[in-house]
Amino acid sequence: MNTPEQSQLGKNSAYIDQYDASLLFPIPRATKRAEIGIADEGKGSVPFFGADLWSAFELSWLNTKGKPQVALAHFTVPCETPNIVESKSFKLYLNSFNNTRFADASAVRDRLRSDISEAVWRGSDRPSTVGVRLVLPEEFDREPVHEIDGLSLDRLDLECTHYSPAPELLTAAFDEAPVSEVLTSNLLKSNCLVTGQPDWGTVQISYSGPQIDQAGLLQYIVSFRNHNEFHEQCVERIFMEVWRRCKPIKLTVYARYTRRGGLDINPFRTSHPSALPPNIRTARQ
Template sequence: MSDSLEGSALGKATSYADQYDPALLFPIARAPQRARLGITGQPRFFGADLWTAFELSWLNPRGKPQVAIAHVTVPCESTHLIESKSFKLYLNSFSGTRLADADEVRRRIQGDVSAALWHGGPVGASAGVRLVPPEEFDQQPVHELDGLNLDRLDIECDHAEPAPELLTAAFGEQPVEEVLASRLLKSNCPVTGQPDWGSVQIRYAGPQIDQGGLLRYLVSFRRHSDFHEHCVERIFTDLWARCRPTRLAVYARYTRRGGLDINPWRTSHPGLPPGNVRTARQ
């Protein structure tokens, strides 16, 4: 395992292994990108990255294919995240492997992902893994992010890279509690340039954030190249610094690519993560 993207499969032609291989997981250190945001040591936020894997299959002891949807919760305090193509390749490696049952699959994913998140060091917090069997597929809900829709605003958008100076708040007025949401978040993969489409929810208490400026700021990520997790941490950090809320949570749900969606959640106060419920575009 390595921290350099040059050693990853991202953006390269790749053969798909069909025999279980945990070495396919490729961890990326969180610290360098956080340092660019002025975050050193323990971050000021808590949270998790909520992954959904729609393409998971393995063989039962008699060789019959089995399928499931996997929900994987990655703690944001881990030293590393996992590059998404490597995660896809890793999950595909189960496809030709005979395993006792779904619980063995779940245990292997949990152990392998947890080890990769800490890159060989002591595992400070394990990944959470839940498999949804086919008989429960019809029970999986679809729900848009709650909150006042920022996209209703008729604004002029003239920034295509993150512009935190657009963020302002009413510091001299009575504080508020609000939940705001937008479907206009877009960023790009830093290696392949592929577009990453998402929705974002901002839940906060404190000086009222100017909604027009916030929407312009969110749209300003449109040409920005970074991983989902880093984009959400940038949004959280900019809002915390510029608008000075007393409480803040930023939650983004990105559309799936390669059978995976990644949904980072960052919050100023510890608590239970939101339910991993997909939106219509996912």
């Protein structure tokens, strides 16, 4: 089983510029899910739906004449996959396209879909595919920038004293009528599980049920500030702790993290089947 410590994170790495799918480094989701009480066992038996939305801003290859081509790429990785791909290995893998010739953009897209699908579904008895969409230069101007919708928790003037996850801060009004709210914050920050480098994010929490105390929720989001965990793991931890402590009828947690190394990762988890949000970057991304 691959562990984060075995990856290329925090290590000097040779940049391979010829195609090499073996650079992808899958890490099982099950270990970190077990920490938050999810007995996944790699079978997709998780108490939520959703996906990880990746965007790659540094994708290039050569056409058959050796002329460089560029594109943006959007990836959709279902949360049921038994593995995530460690982000540095993803970057090294994309770099391996730089001096490799492909017939056209469709061939690049198909190769990306095949390789990433194999990595994230490795070990599964029912593998599927990931979504891959390339955005070519003539479409760049149609890539929007938009902030996540909702009522900003950051408007609250309050004292923050917890900088490691503190689920005890989460409370809800169980004796009052249920509400439906969409709440956001730009104050989500966590750190890379291996290197400790900061990861900056915006989070949206949509729910129906007992009204969640907004001050406590913001303090809880801030409490991730010194926490070391990958993006996907942080969002699943937030989802499970809000779900258990505030007992909403419906819950969705969506975070958009700023890019590093030309990649951003945006996990989306929801208690009920729903359409994925459009993969639209925020101003900070």
